[in-house]
Amino acid sequence: MATQPSKELETFENPYPERDYHIHMEVPEFTCLCPKTGQPDFATLILDYIPDQKCVELKSLKMYMWSYRNEGAFHEAVTNHILNDLVAATHPRFMRLTAKFYVRGGIFTNVVAEHRKIGWQPAPHVELTAFEANSNTRG
Amino acid sequence: MATQPSKELETFENPYPERDYHIHMEVPEFTCLCPKTGQPDFATLILDYIPDQKCVELKSLKMYMWSYRNEGAFHEAVTNHILNDLVAATHPRFMRLTAKFYVRGGIFTNVVAEHRKIGWQPAPHVELTAFEANSNTRG
Amino acid sequence: MATQPSKELETFENPYPERDYHIHMEVPEFTCLCPKTGQPDFATLILDYIPDQKCVELKSLKMYMWSYRNEGAFHEAVTNHILNDLVAATHPRFMRLTAKFYVRGGIFTNVVAEHRKIGWQPAPHVELTAFEANSNTRG
Amino acid sequence: MATQPSKELETFENPYPERDYHIHMEVPEFTCLCPKTGQPDFATLILDYIPDQKCVELKSLKMYMWSYRNEGAFHEAVTNHILNDLVAATHPRFMRLTAKFYVRGGIFTNVVAEHRKIGWQPAPHVELTAFEANSNTRG
Amino acid sequence: MATQPSKELETFENPYPERDYHIHMEVPEFTCLCPKTGQPDFATLILDYIPDQKCVELKSLKMYMWSYRNEGAFHEAVTNHILNDLVAATHPRFMRLTAKFYVRGGIFTNVVAEHRKIGWQPAPHVELTAFEANSNTRG
Amino acid sequence: MATQPSKELETFENPYPERDYHIHMEVPEFTCLCPKTGQPDFATLILDYIPDQKCVELKSLKMYMWSYRNEGAFHEAVTNHILNDLVAATHPRFMRLTAKFYVRGGIFTNVVAEHRKIGWQPAPHVELTAFEANSNTRG
Amino acid sequence: MATQPSKELETFENPYPERDYHIHMEVPEFTCLCPKTGQPDFATLILDYIPDQKCVELKSLKMYMWSYRNEGAFHEAVTNHILNDLVAATHPRFMRLTAKFYVRGGIFTNVVAEHRKIGWQPAPHVELTAFEANSNTRG
Amino acid sequence: MATQPSKELETFENPYPERDYHIHMEVPEFTCLCPKTGQPDFATLILDYIPDQKCVELKSLKMYMWSYRNEGAFHEAVTNHILNDLVAATHPRFMRLTAKFYVRGGIFTNVVAEHRKIGWQPAPHVELTAFEANSNTRG
Amino acid sequence: MATQPSKELETFENPYPERDYHIHMEVPEFTCLCPKTGQPDFATLILDYIPDQKCVELKSLKMYMWSYRNEGAFHEAVTNHILNDLVAATHPRFMRLTAKFYVRGGIFTNVVAEHRKIGWQPAPHVELTAFEANSNTRG
Amino acid sequence: MATQPSKELETFENPYPERDYHIHMEVPEFTCLCPKTGQPDFATLILDYIPDQKCVELKSLKMYMWSYRNEGAFHEAVTNHILNDLVAATHPRFMRLTAKFYVRGGIFTNVVAEHRKIGWQPAPHVELTAFEANSNTRG
Ligand SMILES: [Ca+2]
Ligand SMILES: [Ca+2]
Numbered sequence A, B, C, D, E, F, G, H, I, J: 001m002a003t004q005p006s007k008e009l010e011t012f013e014n015p016y017p018e019r020d021y022h023i024h025m026e027v028p029e030f031t032c033l034c035p036k037t038g039q040p041d042f043a044t045l046i047l048d049y050i051p052d053q054k055c056v057e058l059k060s061l062k063m064y065m066w067s068y069r070n071e072g073a074f075h076e077a078v079t080n081h082i083l084n085d086l087v088a089a090t091h092p093r094f095m096r097l098t099a100k101f102y103v104r105g106g107i108f109t110n111v112v113a114e115h116r117k118i119g120w121q122p123a124p125h126v127e128l129t130a131f132e133a134n135s136n137t138r139g
């Protein structure tokens, strides 16, 4: 099966558009090139969104990320740029993109950017006690 | 003892309906099939709810989860569908279902969906210092 | 020294009733019996409260917990029942009881219940950066 | 160099009183005596405060903590008492003292008390994504 | 390539000034001298900011931090001073500096200071379920 | 289904007696009584063994552990006693029982006891690099 | 692409048979049925081996694991059986299979079984200091 | 009940002297004074031993540790001295004392000392796969 | 400064060849291509070696790793191949290369390969108690 | 009190030379300069040794470490050099120095070097079950 990097982001119909719900995706394999030195940069991207009519298709998201492999990109710019592309493809109610770049010059840099659909408001948050996984095991 | 997978969700009477309280359940053994490839998918489901007149019975919840073992189901759809079934069975004041699906194509996907009873409002949250278990041990 | 399990909860005078302050206690040794099968159940109880005129005495709390050792009790009911007993003994401004039951049928269940004194309001919360213990060590 | 335990808390001038900022200190070596049995008690104290005109001097804080080594003190009372002493010495805009006492009778007890200067209000909190240290390393 | 410590903080144009987004940087290699004893002090600095027209350049930030290596500086003062320098260089919409100093006299000290541009307001926060990295792995 | 505590340990035929292999079981719900004070004691038991002709049946192991619920037992004695019972029931090639008792008097106590079949020798250990679960995730 | 569960284990030629080296694979998605109750069982399998002339092909290993989805299998037996199948397919110099089964009846069970080629001896182990990933970060 | 610090270490008869078994005790509340400055020092002591005819009594061990509260003691000397006292009281087959002292001058110091009964040999160690507690949970 | 990927591994003279000592390096940014699908693969490489006359130069190691960015490589083969290149460049007394590849098909794969200089023997290992970093902090 | 960096390492008489025992020290504040670029380097040093007639004095060890603050030093060379200085000062039976350098060029480097007194042999190691601190807490 021939697969290719691609800037095309495929989507599918949101199966439950009547409800605001949260999709969380982690893409641990992002790499691009430093525009100054040409050396590889690495990041983990975390995508959190509340879909409207469309959801991001998983495999196409992977191909999209691959498409940066040979492109030069600054940390702050590429995070915002990817967010814009994802917004253009899915028009979500809410979307947050978190990029955690691998250490450079002894300094760690993460970037977080958000988009909100005009007029969209989140339902008031219901705050419950949060439990770690298996917090009631013992031993 | 013959047990069977079942779409039937059994309930019992909420013993303290006069109080809004929080029930948290972790179901680490959910598995279904990918509708595209037929291959098994795996998830951990986390159910948080505030019961009204009915609570979900533990054993029947397990049988219900088992019932997905041979069914095809997309991540976003199945999370919302299970939430709907749980709401239909218990009519809770509040319910949140979190599905953490095992990695596919190198990407992690979690889905979180909520239901609120019309007119129900949570009591204002009292924020206390949170302590990890045994945070005052030393050694 | 003869000690006995006891449903009696002893209290002492709150030494600083002029201030809303938070007492957090962890009771990792709760055990009772399953009313259906008679088998032992185990839980860790976490008590968070803001005292009014009375505080729970530590040793009597331990004896109180011991008193459930040979009693049948459902998860949801016993959590609310213990909260009621603690409220009846201390009439706190605020009390939250968290019960983390050991896994049954492959499913984890935690229950959280709260009581608030009528008319009591918490001071607006001051949110500071939270640090893990020893977060400035290195090595 | 002769050092002595001391109830005297020394202070220095807040170098940036024009700004509300947060000082966090951890004192892992608090010990006093149980007033009932005379046996040693141990705690870790955590001090969080927003200074006004004065800051607590580190070395004097250590000597102050030492001064409890041979005194009897109940958990709830000593936490509030130390908070009062620190407030009397520094008149902070806000101060929170957290005492995490070592396990007694199989039960863990922590106490949290706060003081706020009359009329002082915190600036509305800006909530940012929180990252664990080095969250962008990999390996 | 000759590099030098420098108090000069270089900046670059914010590539997406039309959006409030969050930049998080960790500088684990800060060291200065104790003004009293001349001995070295060590800290990890954490910078969180929402840029306006300018972003801090990574390499110059490193040189700036290096410039403290032979200077005497108190914990509370140096944290506020560095924040002021960063604000003067970038005029951010929001900036928070967290300094975690290595243990002295058995006591841990962290300092957190913030700056907000006059008239700037954060967008209301959208609270989503937070997941630890790879929270859906198993094994 | 009526279940009962029982000192009877049931076994089943080892399905692969031709091979030395390792069975590890964790029993986090052991409780007995302190012979001096009558108060409950709690422990997690960890059983590691290399079966010979017989394996311990899981459900009967649970009933066996339950049988200590109302018996007085000292830490050191009960660990050795349980090991003896397990050895008598299964005649293993090797067995190690680890008992981790909950804190008493501010002191933690664990006990580890082993049995080896006369003449049995373990195959020379092949030491491989040990990896934590999912040590190759990133993010 | 039609994929199917299969008991066939595919292999490929070991590219470096002249060297004893270690391959570690984690299969977190094993599920079979309990032969007694018919209910699903879940495990994480960990395979460590030193290949001789053949290596296990990754995709076929996944299909092989899938083939147990509708089969009844006891913990101790299935671990040894899978090891036998893997040995039959690859004739490795050394192989260790670790199966970590999800909790049943409140008790955790893991099984570890090994195979060694007759006459094969591991090179004497060179013991170096082991470091956790990123153990030299700070912050 | 009047308790007193005491240099007397009480013992009881080893209930299973026919077997070499391992007792592990953690004493997280050791404190003494620095002989140079008079300031308090803090440590966690870890005792591992294989008893011969006698075991250390838990409560007396606690009183013994208390007896150092007002004594000056150097790290290296006090660790060896306590080991000698424990050996004199119990004549164990093997004993290891680990003292982890709280940080001083920015440097951490731990001390480990051992005693072996003349002529005693440990049984050859059987090395099994070690599992973390609840390593087979998921979620 | 123009940097380039390069298969050339630079070395420098071992400054202490009279002593067997251990160098540990972590390279978290390895990426190559899957020879079958052309898709990117990712790994963390861990290099442990005892140098003889030459040490690997850090920057050249980075360029060497970069050189795989556009090459197809199987997991087992590339690990052994890189080890061979490192051995050819440095002729170490001992070298171990550990490659931790990111998850594929839901399965994790790590590969560990070693080289030993003919006739070289490690000094008998001195086994000391191992402490986690800052294991004597408390709080 | 005027303190100064110093290459002089002070020692004191080993209080228990009749016994081989282990002293572990962590020095998290080592910094020197890169000989090529002049930029600061940072490391955590870990010292493990079995003293003969002399022990390293803590404060002088700190001053010694300080003395590298303005010196150029390569990772491999400085680790061996410090070990040599410590050996020259204390003539230990055994000494191991572990240096964990902060990340450079995206790569982590640790160095471990040892010295053994000629003719010295460690006592055969007694291998006991190792427990994490407070491994028997629950909650
Ligand atoms: Ca856990
Ligand atoms: Ca635990």
Ligand SMILES: [Ca+2]
Residues within 6 Å of the ligand: A132, B132
């Ligand atoms: Ca946590």
Ligand SMILES: [Ca+2]
Residues within 6 Å of the ligand: B133, B134, B135, B137, J134
């Ligand atoms: Ca803990």
Ligand SMILES: [Ca+2]
Residues within 6 Å of the ligand: B132, C132
């Ligand atoms: Ca934490």
Ligand SMILES: [Ca+2]
Residues within 6 Å of the ligand: C133, C134, C137, I133, I134, I137
């Ligand atoms: Ca720590």
Ligand SMILES: [Ca+2]
Residues within 6 Å of the ligand: C132, D132, D133
């Ligand atoms: Ca952390």
Ligand SMILES: [Ca+2]
Residues within 6 Å of the ligand: D132, E132
């Ligand atoms: Ca975390």
Ligand SMILES: [Ca+2]
Residues within 6 Å of the ligand: E133, E134, E135, E137, F134
């Ligand atoms: Ca995890």
Ligand SMILES: [Ca+2]
Residues within 6 Å of the ligand: F132, F133, H132
């Ligand atoms: Ca682990």
Ligand SMILES: [Ca+2]
Residues within 6 Å of the ligand: E134, F134, F135, F137, F138
């Ligand atoms: Ca990880």
Ligand SMILES: [Ca+2]
Residues within 6 Å of the ligand: F132, G132, G133
């Ligand atoms: Ca780890």
Ligand SMILES: [Ca+2]
Residues within 6 Å of the ligand: D133, D134, D137, G133, G134, G137
């Ligand atoms: Ca880390």
Ligand SMILES: [Ca+2]
Residues within 6 Å of the ligand: H132, J132
């Ligand atoms: Ca562990």
Ligand SMILES: [Ca+2]
Residues within 6 Å of the ligand: G132, I132
């Ligand atoms: Ca560790």
Ligand SMILES: [Ca+2]
Residues within 6 Å of the ligand: I132, J132, J133
């Ligand atoms: Ca630990």
